Amino acid sequence: MGLTAPRTPTVLAVDAGNSKTDVAVVTAAGDVLATARGGGFRPPAVGVAAALDALAEPVARAFADAGVASVTQVSACLANADLPVEEERLAAALRERGWGASVEVRNDTFAILRAGVAEPRGVAVVCGAGINCVGMRPDGRTARFPAVGRISGDWGGGFGLAEEALWHAARAEDGRGGPTALARTLPAHFGLPSMYALIEALHLGHLGQDRRHELTPVLFATAADGDPVARSIVTRLAEEIAVMAAVALTRLDLLAEETPVLLGGGVLTAGHVQLDDAVRGLLAVRAPKAVPRVVTASPVLGAALLGLDRLGAGDAARQRVRRHWEPPAPPAA
Structure with missing residues (x-):
């Protein structure tokens, strides 16, 4: 043709x-x-x-x-x-x-x-490698964040979560921080015996930087097993997601109206029970009219x-x- x-x-x-x-x-x-x-x-x-x-x-x-x-x-x-x-x-x-x-x-x-919406009206929070949030109304108004990393106030996303988990695990092993199972589960994912070995492998390039994202599911699994430090990181992510959505709804004058809040990206569509429950609980407080829904x-x-x-x-x-x-x-x- x-x-x-x-x-x-x-x-x-x-x-x-x-x-x-x-x-x-x-x-x-x-x-x-x-x-x-x-x-x-x-x-x-x-x-x-x-x-x-x-x-x-x-x-x-x-x-x-x-x-x-x-x-x-x-x-x-x-x-x-x-x-x-x-x-x-x-x-x-x-x-x-x-x-x-x-x-x-x-x-x-x-x-x-x-x-995720029948008309261009609502807010979406996406958490994959990074984190972002946007909102829109049918009249063309939008709400958004720069979402270019820490310089724009961002925290979260797969890479950010992995970095936070590594930070806590390193300090747990060398004594600067409190104990956490992450000091064992993170290096074990790569078949390594200690955080020192994992730090060395990442620093010297024996493990590529792009493999850090593999640690995000390890973090969630460790949290699901009850580790307090891992659970605190997941809770912090839920708080970040809820506050981004609430701010976007406020900017669009939608906080007082029933409005869909769409959740997307690999982290938010993976079915992590602690994260999902915490996001919905926090939205119920910050934005009671929000209707959270995962976009598949x-x-x-x-x-x-x-x-x-x-x-x-x-x-x-x-x-x-x-x-x-x-x-x-x-x-x-």
Whole structure:
């Protein structure tokens, strides 16, 4: 099939994370013409041009499968687009690619939010490698945080949790801190006999820095076994999630209204009972009208829905595209 200009309004939906990218071509009627997957989107590591070159590969496959050369609307939800100025720069770079007549770039947390709500109204907190929170209203108002690490007041995320666990475990072993089972469980995960051996392996590069994220599930398992230090770290994460959501709701004047609070990212979708219960308990105090819910749908659905919002698509189109990605409901008991 040759590539042509789209006969009907279409959306190129992009959800580009640090580890993988999903793209889809969707019509204004909600029909999914093609999908494709690519690698991670990391402009800070490789530069904007190289990151877009990598993105071009799955886009080209999706365009070829859909039989189009361009679309009406590019709706791109991108990791590392943490500030509005970064969204603007990435949108300008995407326009130069000529993939669509109009381009809108948002932080990838907006994809999680839009995937979890029937209309663009609510708050999402995402906790994966890092942590972020955004909110939106149908009138276009948004609430967000810079979310670029400790310099912007952030705490949490998989890497932050692993770092905190290592800190407590190191001090427990050498006597600067109180006892914690983390001093045993963290090195044991890598088959090492002590925290000293783990510190040495990380410092000398025998274990790659990217393997630190493996310690986050170890932290949660140690907390589930009752270790007080590990449990205190999990509680602190729950407090951070609740306060971010409450602040976003306040900024959007939604604190007094029943409003969905969507929870996404690997840490928040893993089913950690202590964390889940603590988040819900804290939200009940800080934001009693909040309705917390874990988002399991693919974030590219959110990017597609944001694009359909831009095209003014109706409810039937949004429901059709949602059925393509949302997991089927479990059978009744």
